[in-house]
Amino acid sequence: MGCGACLQGFGAVEAARGSEMMSAVAVRTGLPGTSLRVDKETLAGTKSQVEPLELELIERVLGGQHEAFRELVRPCERAVFMATQAILKNEADAEDAAQEAILKAFTNLAKFRGDSKFSTWLVRIATNEALMKLRKERRHKLHDSLDDGRKDDNGNYVPQDFADWREIPSEALQTKELRQALSWALASLTPKHREVLVLRDVQHFTIEETATRLGIGKSAVKTRLLRARLQMRDALAPGMDGSWSTGRREYKQVRPW
């Protein structure tokens, strides 16, 4: 199952039902009484985000059936990798961070409170892992230097190119060249623009869900999304004249100024 689909599939669970299950987990995992009380209070007013299947798997892992962890993680692998790749441009680094995050999630599974979906929790760990790696490698400057799109007087991003593209058909995604170009285009975005584009356009969350997940407002999501999409378009433009589908390499940029 694709992870975007999986994450979306983690629909909201009814509040009452969810809080019962959360309490059950808290009891069975031997969490202290105070935690149980907090969980109940938290969940009384909110929807538990955890799916019944997830809960069952978590209980099994905590009960010693470690192999259930694979089942828990498998549908989220792609989302975890996308999260680390959104921060670390290098594929090998992104894979390291993703795997490290998944191992940490395993070690710390008993600390998962169920106040978010398991996948959200896991993606958050992965994001932190990637950011730590990024800091270690002092790449912040590189990201900043890439953030030099053309802006108008109000600081709005101005499209760089106005050539009429021939549409890139989805079949062109079978070519490694286009997939690579998409990855590079994505990597050229700053982390804050990339994470919005990944959540909204790659994983198909709504604008509201994206805002909630990132802890920012809807208008900030929209502003970043606009910038991210326009910049992606500019980054991909040299292949947009049809060369992605026809193999032609010549490209004529059109700029009205």
Place this chain on the structure above:
Amino acid sequence: MVIEISCEEVWREVSNYLDDEITPELRARMREHFKGCKHCTAVLDGTRNVVRLVGDAKAFVLPAGFSDRLYQKLDRKLSKDGPS
């Protein structure tokens, strides 16, 4: 009669236009603008194409062998210790 809109305003709203996050009135103005402005139409079409491509499940795939390597590491960890 719809009120004219500038290219700059269209660029600011092109993403919201695709997400249908604008008022019907603004949508009508933008639609009218696209009829007469090939540059903005190119921006709109290209942006829509980008959204469709990155949203395609084939666009971003896990590196080959990702899962195998992950589960090898996990198995090594499982044999050593469990969740705390």
